[in-house]
Structure formats: structure tokens, C-alpha cells
Amino acid sequence: MQHTDTLHTDTHTREIVQERLLNAPRELVFDVWTRPEHIAKWWGPTGFTTTIHEMEVKEGCIWRSTMHGPDGTNYPNLIKYKEVVRPERLVYDHGTGIEGDPHRFEVTVTFEDVDGKTKLTMRCVFPTASERDAVAGYAVEGGRQTINKLEDHLAAIQDHSTGLTHLMTRTLDAPISLVWRAWTEARHLATWWGPKGFDTQVAELELRPGGLFHYSFAAPGGPVEWGRFIFHEVSEPNRLVFVVSFSDENAGVTRAPFSADWPLEILNVVEMKEENGKTTLNLWIKALNANEKEQDMFRSMTGSMVEGYGGTFDKLGILLKTIA
Incomplete structure (x- = not known):
């Protein structure tokens, strides 16, 4: 440049x-x-x-x-x-x-x-x-x-051709087959997906392009919130592409509870590679169909997203130790 x-x-x-x-x-x-x-x-x-x-x-x-x-x-x-x-x-x-x-x-x-x-x-x-x-x-x-x-x-x-931004890398002490199971089986997703300290319940999981992962999550004593994935790509065991949105109990798309300017849809690209029995996971993100205010909000929250995903992946690491 x-x-x-x-x-x-x-x-x-x-x-x-x-x-x-x-x-x-x-x-x-x-x-x-x-x-x-x-x-x-x-x-x-x-x-x-x-x-x-x-x-x-x-x-x-x-x-x-x-x-x-x-x-x-x-x-x-x-x-x-x-x-x-x-x-x-x-x-x-x-x-x-x-x-x-x-x-x-x-x-x-x-x-x-x-x-x-x-x-x-x-x-x-x-x-x-x-x-x-x-x-x-x-x-x-x-x-x-x-x-x-x-x-x-x-x-x-x-x-820059797609607008994807690399958010973080995490190396997990588990083979890729086990990490893939943790990402794609409902009983495991319920254990680790979501912010630290939140309880997650899986309402539906259909693992295929166009399929839905619909879930609720809540902090102890807090209100129940809903989220969803729509899978775009499922390439076992190396790659998952999905769009994350806040949702309701009917799996509709809703605004984020913390801001009216948060984008409705966030594209997530997860790529995994195994070496010496460990799995390196890379996460790429992008705000979809976002206006200027939403893009500004998305950029301003990079640090919070790093912290949030970091806590979530900490929970994933703990789960992998229990199911190894």
C-alpha cells in the first residue's frame, strides 16, 4: 500500500x-x-x-x-x-x-x-x-x-477482498478429530459455547450447509438470551463457516441487547490444523450487510470480541481435557 x-x-x-x-x-x-x-x-x-x-x-x-x-x-x-x-x-x-x-x-x-x-x-x-x-x-x-x-x-x-479480519489463534492440546466433535455435537457445544459463566442450552442443531444451530444462554440469575448459527460450510475436520446472530425462542434474528448498532449478522470462519497431536484453531470474522454505524460499532468492539471468544475457547480447552 x-x-x-x-x-x-x-x-x-x-x-x-x-x-x-x-x-x-x-x-x-x-x-x-x-x-x-x-x-x-x-x-x-x-x-x-x-x-x-x-x-x-x-x-x-x-x-x-x-x-x-x-x-x-x-x-x-x-x-x-x-x-x-x-x-x-x-x-x-x-x-x-x-x-x-x-x-x-x-x-x-x-x-x-x-x-x-x-x-x-x-x-x-x-x-x-x-x-x-x-x-x-x-x-x-x-x-x-x-x-x-x-x-x-x-x-x-x-x-481485503472479502473484508474478513483474523481475530485470534488458539492452540488446543487435543487432536483435530476431538476438536471437531466438540464443535459439532450438541452435548459438547452445550458445555463450552457461550461466554464464561453462562449456561448454554441447545434447542436445535442441524450440521449441514444451510442448517441451524439454535441455543439459549444465561448468566446465573440473569435473563435468558438466544442465539443462532446458520451454517454455510461444513468441511470435516478442518473448516466451519457460519453466520452468528442474536435470536429469539423462535430462531428469528433480533438486535443485540447491548446496542441497536450492533450488526445483525456476523460471519465466522473457523479453520483448524493438527500438528504433533495438537490442533491450532484460527478464527476470522466479518460484519455482514452492515451500515456505516454498524461497521464502526463492530470495529470498536474488536477488543471485547477477543476477550469474549478467549473466554469461550478457555471453556473449550477445559472440555477437551475431560473428553480426551
């Missing part, structure tokens, strides 16, 4: 500032910057890979990793988060984790919405001008290459 890539080394004697206009909504860019399953795929200059040892993106928490250079050299990194404001801003100290680290500097990353795209600004502030000058040569180019990899990753997880 055509983009801006402005590098400033003269705006302040201790700063390096890099900017890029990214062709992705800022909720997604923020997720890709803060979720380990994404960041491990793009973090670091060209030819570098990253191993994440621990990562909790909260104020006062840390991200500890090792970058591996093309020549085999390992570079320890320790980030301590000072400010986390989703999806607008991250502020953190970046160093090696070595006592008295002379290479520590502060980073502020901002994510600005620009007509559905994201203006990314990364400002690194060093303790002194001489320390900035000592690293500026490779830091500027390394930063440029890292953001290039970020841009490539964003393009890879978005299908």
Missing part, C-alpha cells in the same frame, strides 16, 4: 520518532502490538525472530523476550509497561533487563484512527543525546524494517 514513513531525528536531541499510516483499523493494530501470538510473528528487524518468555500488557507488568539475530546472536529484551490505554496508547521502558542497563529508553506508541486506517507513531526517548546518537544509525533502520514486518503481518491476517 502507499504509506507515509517519516523518520525524525532532529525534533529533539534525545528522540527518535517513526510514523507509518497502516491499512488496518486501530483496534486490530493495537491487538497485533499487544498479543503474543501476533507480535512473535513480526517483532524485530528483517531476519530476526523473537521468543516470548512472558508478556502481560498491563501497567506495572512486563514483557520479557529474546531476539535472535540472523548470525545466531541472542539479544535479551525487557519491557516494563507504564501506561496502557486501549486502543490509543502504550508507554513503556525498553531495556535488556541487565542491572544498571545503559541501553534503557522510554517508548511511547500511539494509535490514531484515520478514516478506518491507523496512524502509528513510535517515539523513543533516550536518557542523553549522546546515547541517542550512539544507536540512531541502526535503530532508525531497524525500526523501519520492524514496521515493514508489522505491515506485512497486518496484510496477511486481513482478507
